[in-house]
Amino acid sequence: MCGFARHVMPSAHTSSHELARIAEVAARAPHFVTALETVVCEVGRVFQTEAYAIEEVNRNWSVAATTAHAPPLSRTLLDLVAVPDSYAPLTQRDAAGAEWAVLSLATPGAPRVALLLPGNCQDSHALLSEWARLTAFALGALRERDLRTRAEELLTRGYATARRLSRLGSVDAVAQRIVDQVSRVVAAGRVALALHRPADDFLTIVATHGYAMSAVEQIRIQPGDWVIGHVYSKGRPVLVRDVRRIHGMAHERRGYRSFSFAAVPIFAGSTTVGVLTATDKRDDSSFDRQDFVALRTMSVAAGMALVAARSQTEAGRLAYAATVDALTGLLNRTYLDGRLHQEFERAKRAGTQLAVVMGDVDDFKTINDTHGHQIGDAVLQVVGAIIRSAVRVFDVCARYGGDEFAVLMPSTDHASAAACAERIRRRISEFRGDSVAPILPTLTMSVGVAVIEAGDTPADLLLRADRALYQAKAAGKNCVRVHSPSAPGPPAPPEQNHKEHA
Numbered sequence: 097m098c099g100f101a102r103h104v105m106p107s108a109h110t111s112s113h114e115l116a117r118i119a120e121v122a123a124r125a126p127h128f129v130t131a132l133e134t135v136v137c138e139v140g141r142v143f144q145t146e147a148y149a150i151e152e153v154n155r156n157w158s159v160a161a162t163t164a165h166a167p168p169l170s171r172t173l174l175d176l177v178a179v180p181d182s183y184a185p186l187t188q189r190d191a192a193g194a195e196w197a198v199l200s201l202a203t204p205g206a207p208r209v210a211l212l213l214p215g216n217c218q219d220s221h222a223l224l225s226e227w228a229r230l231t232a233f234a235l236g237a238l239r240e241r242d243l244r245t246r247a248e249e250l251l252t253r254g255y256a257t258a259r260r261l262s263r264l265g266s267v268d269a270v271a272q273r274i275v276d277q278v279s280r281v282v283a284a285g286r287v288a289l290a291l292h293r294p295a296d297d298f299l300t301i302v303a304t305h306g307y308a309m310s311a312v313e314q315i316r317i318q319p320g321d322w323v324i325g326h327v328y329s330k331g332r333p334v335l336v337r338d339v340r341r342i343h344g345m346a347h348e349r350r351g352y353r354s355f356s357f358a359a360v361p362i363f364a365g366s367t368t369v370g371v372l373t374a375t376d377k378r379d380d381s382s383f384d385r386q387d388f389v390a391l392r393t394m395s396v397a398a399g400m401a402l403v404a405a406r407s408q409t410e411a412g413r414l415a416y417a418a419t420v421d422a423l424t425g426l427l428n429r430t431y432l433d434g435r436l437h438q439e440f441e442r443a444k445r446a447g448t449q450l451a452v453v454m455g456d457v458d459d460f461k462t463i464n465d466t467h468g469h470q471i472g473d474a475v476l477q478v479v480g481a482i483i484r485s486a487v488r489v490f491d492v493c494a495r496y497g498g499d500e501f502a503v504l505m506p507s508t509d510h511a512s513a514a515a516c517a518e519r520i521r522r523r524i525s526e527f528r529g530d531s532v533a534p535i536l537p538t539l540t541m542s543v544g545v546a547v548i549e550a551g552d553t554p555a556d557l558l559l560r561a562d563r564a565l566y567q568a569k570a571a572g573k574n575c576v577r578v579h580s581p582s583a584p585g586p587p588a589p590p591e592q593n594h595k596e597h598a
Contacts (some may be wrong), residue, residue: 136211148162148169169212186198197217206236286374290302299328356382360373362398423476450508451504454502454544456501475499517544543576546561
């Protein structure tokens with residue numbers, strides 16, 4: 097391939113003007129990639145030769161742009177390329193002895209990019225040096241502008257993403273959505289999100305993409321340990337393009353596809369709450385500054401979403417706690433009353449049935465007086481567990497008060513409700529202790545059942561179930577009575593006569 101000296105060269109004044117114009121046109125390009133393509137095409141036109149823009153990806157040079165109809169470069173030539181650290185061009189020979197001019201077009205600290213031209217550069221050394229410097233800064237400005245534009249777009253989308261993520265509810269669901277999205281944005285094969293647990297002062301990985309959670313869910317990372325612990329404790333992000341270039345770091349691949357990784361802290365206000373990590377670029381390249389900006393921007397959205405999810409989770413936990421009986425773990429009377437009205441209206445609209453089962457532990461006051469309140473509490477816990485095990489998953493089990501329990505059973509007729517009540521009664525009478533409550537007195541329960549009737553109110557339904565329970569007590573206890581529409585039964589006695597409270 098002939099060198100520059102063999103081409104018809106314009107005068108020095110014309111060449112300087114032409115080359116300056118190339119840098120000016122490149123600086124006005126909409127994007128860095130477009131500018132690089134412009135540079136290559138214009139240089140090829142001015143020097144009437146092929147031109148190649150090459151960039152370093154994961155310590156290897158690859159072609160980023162070429163002039164039209166330029167023959168492909170061999171892998172051997174790319175492996176032999178030595179790009180100068182300064183803007184002064186170098187002339188090199190390939191394996192066949194052909195000369196090539198190499199010019200660096202990268203600003204200090206930026207990803208390396210260069211121009212490769214066939215021929216030598218002896219006749220244009222000073223001119224090309226100045227042009228390379230000018231073009232490098234034009235390209236660098238475009239790269240910075242691209243980064244800012246992408247950061248602004250990501251930040252805008254990040255706020256919208258944070259709002260969408262926070263609606264997922266649980267922290268685990270939000271974390272999983274975050275790692276999946278990070279993987280898509282930065283083309284990372286493996287992403288992980290670790291959160292700090294203040295009570296224990298360690299970090300745990302709560303979501304992964306690209307590998308199983310089961311492989312890391314038991315890991316406990318102390319602040320300052322490993323990359324995750326270091327990023328958490330320092331609150332500063334880390335970008336490693338090639339771990340092999342860092343002295344003292346382990347170079348074994350450990351199953352990773354690449355030697356590049358990035359880790360950024362996740363903040364809630366000024367507090368670091370976790371760390372987001374990414375590795376294994378899907379094209380086996382290194383993470384670049386653009387990926388790093390994207391990851392840091394997404395960590396902002398992640399922080400907002402996780403804080404919102406934690407707040408919602410805590411609010412949900414408190415709301416749930418307000419509906420649950422602390423001793424038995426069943427729902428409480430307040431919740432049952434509200435749910436009864438909902439199910440009652442649903443049954444009326446749909447024309448379906450609704451049953452209520454009321455149960456009362458027989459002689460509970462005697463158990464408390466004889467064995468003490470600790471045994472009495474254990475009895476209530478056992479009874480609650482038995483009732484829960486004997487009903488359907490969508491039935492509503494509640495501790496109605498003291499030693500009295502209630503089950504709300506949607507879409508249930510007399511026969512089905514009576515069968516469930518009998519199952520509860522039998523299991524309680526057959527209980528002889530377990531590993532949780534090994535020593536308890538013999539237990540029995542009286543149970544009453546009522547089903548919705550025409551003209552009922554929610555209070556009417558509860559009252560009839562309570563009357564059926566009283567009938568079971570009056571019949572000798574340890575039995576089930578179903579309220580019959582044709583036999584309303586005696587009125588319920590005062591509460592203190594048949595409800596013995598803990």
